[in-house]
Amino acid sequence: MKALATSPAARGLEDDAAVLPLGSETLVLTHDTMVEGVHTLDGQDPADVAWKLVAVNLSDLAAKGAEPLGLLVSHMLGDDDHRFIEGLRAVCTEYCVPLLGGDTVRSEGTRAWGCTAIGRATHVPVPSRSGARAGDAVYLSGLIGQALLGFEALRDGTGGDESAYCRPRPQLELGHALAPSVTAMMDVSDGLLIDASRIARASGVTLHLDSDAIASMAPEGRLEEAMRWGDDYVLLASGPEGLEAYHPVTRIGTVLARGDEPLLLDGSPPEGKLGYTH
Amino acid sequence: MKALATSPAARGLEDDAAVLPLGSETLVLTHDTMVEGVHTLDGQDPADVAWKLVAVNLSDLAAKGAEPLGLLVSHMLGDDDHRFIEGLRAVCTEYCVPLLGGDTVRSEGTRAWGCTAIGRATHVPVPSRSGARAGDAVYLSGLIGQALLGFEALRDGTGGDESAYCRPRPQLELGHALAPSVTAMMDVSDGLLIDASRIARASGVTLHLDSDAIASMAPEGRLEEAMRWGDDYVLLASGPEGLEAYHPVTRIGTVLARGDEPLLLDGSPPEGKLGYTH
Incomplete structure (x- = not known):
């Protein structure tokens, strides 16, 4: 969609959310389908699909430090609409965000669901991917690899905890708290390594990550996968040293001046695929 | 989605657009999929699909007298994405509205496209479906049945004018101009009769329409179909007598106190199906 940006108002189009000044406020807008x-497992509870649909959009707002104002949801009707509605109700209640409207359609084929989240910025300038500067520290705001474990539990019916995959929890309050302090921020939706490389590229810097520090945030023995799997919706940010004293974040690396590679893991470019690409 | 309205901010949820006060402004938000x-003909040019996707959302803004601020578009990738992008570019340019962002996804099955349009109200209170009052006149802002003719031309390859079906033209300027004067307004998307009955129900009144007046706005010999076909995206409004002296609208009826029927055509309830229902 980038090629079509027709307005300077579309600052941050490379980001997961659009930023739009309006009067005395700044809107933050995001849409995910x-x-x-593709994004669900066969037979997955539609209530969980609805929760996740909303949660991934709220997570995009969290990464902007934005406060959600409302949602528009597009729903393709099926045999299990009451479960979808149930999940919508649960996630809207949990995050105190009103469903403002949307659309329902019928289709014979594969179903798809869309959500637009509308938020207001709590801090301007709104954090983007492009503000990381050499000398910043790199922070991660929670565990990775939990969605991977949840996905496996659901797929294999092991009885393990599916919640991180099925009902991700957007870090809205933490994003709000971090927004004034960070230089760049995004949510880890496609995998820590690929998302870190996106901050590096957008900022024109190199991110140097420390696998020992990351290992403490990942399931034992699954570090390599956990760094590439995504769907965890924790926040990845750059900012001044010492933020871990004030916020529940862990330092996982350092921002360097741009070298040959945008991303280094323990001094070398990470091997193989970095994460999920659309 | 109605059952899920969780906030009084969702005023006008029965409408095609949501209204959300924010600071000194009032947002108008709409999403259509x-x-x-279902909403396209087999083999239809994706450029026309993109145009229509955006135009129907802009038409919802027009009915609110809102000025478009931007769009989020969700696109399912296919073999003909360049044509879709071409149509998006054309409609964004035509209506000077920026594409702020969105999402692209892949699916093996039937494709679907979503658009969220964000607008700002130019007049508060924002016109809704529920403000029609006994004694008001009923107005129509343009021809009906043109999309029907365009659809037939495209389907049958007659070489006739397909533009009203393929590239509808939202009446943004007229909606803006009418907003301060009307008591209720909506766009004719599902058919004049069904849309008129929606204003009547939402307002708790009866709309009495005059088929002779409507006939002057419809293709000769196709009046009954034209009143039920929709897709024309002209505006249907109620308001004080005499608006036709100041605006390009035609009086087609009168608002009565609520009687036994919400809608009368020449004194009797219209026969058969009133229009397209989702």
Whole structure:
């Protein structure tokens, strides 16, 4: 969609959310679509699909430090609409965000669901991917690899905890708290390594990550996968040293001047695929 | 989605657009989804699909007298994405509205496209469906049945004018101009009769329409179909007598106190299906 940006108001189009000044406020707008079988597992509870659809959009707002004002949801009707509505109700209640409207359609084929989240910035300038500067520290705001474990539990029916995959929890309060202090921020939706490389590229810097520090945030023995799997919706940020004294974040690296590679893990470019690409 | 309205901010949820006060401004938000084969004809040019996707959302803003601020578009990738992008570019340029962002996804099945349009109200209170009062006149702002003719031309390959079906033109300027004067307003998307009955129900009144007046706005010999076909995206409004002296609208009826029927055509309830229902 980038090629179509027709306005300077579309600052941050490279980001997961659009930023739009309006009167005395700054709007933050995001839209994500989920496709049956692509972003969901066969037979997954539609209540969980609805929760996740909303949660991933709220997570985009969290990464902007934005406060959600409302949602528009597009729903393709099926046999299990009451479960979808149930999940919508649960996530809207949990995050105190009103469903303002949307659309329902019928389709014979694969179903898809869309959500637009509308938020207001709590801090201007709104954090983007492009503000990381050499000398900043790199922070991660929670565990990775939990969605991977949840996905496996659901897929294999092991009875393990599926919640991180099925009902991710956007870090709205933490994003709000971090926004004034960070230089760049995004949520880890496609994998820590690929998302870190996106901050590096957008900021014109190199991110140097420390696998020992990351290992403390990942399931034992699954570090390599956990760094590439995504769907965890924790926050990845750059900012001044010492933020861990004030916020529940862990330092996982340092921002360097741009070298040959945008991303280094213990001094070398990470091997293989970095994460999920659309 | 109605059952889920969780906030009084969702005023006008029965409407095609949500109204959300924010600081000194009032946002108007709308989302519509189009499904391949449901809202499009097989083999239709994706550039026209993109145009229509945006235009129907802008038409919802027009009915609120809102000025468009930007769009978020969700696109399912296919073999013909360049044509879709071409149509997006054309409609964004035509209506000077920036594409702020959105999402692209892949799906093996039937494709669907979503658009969220964000606007700012130019007049508060924002016109809704529920303000029609006994004694008001009923107005129509343009021709009906043109999309019907365009659809037939495209389907049958007659070489006739397809533009009203393929590239509808939202009446943004007229909606803006009418907003301070009307008591209720909506766009004719599902058919004049069904849309008129929606204003009547939302307002708790009866709309009495005059088929002779409507006939002057419809293709000769196709009046009954034209009143039920929709897709024309002209504006239907109620308001004080005499608006036709100041605006390009035609009086087509009168608002009565609520009688036994919400809608009368020449004194009797219209026969058969009133229009397209989702």
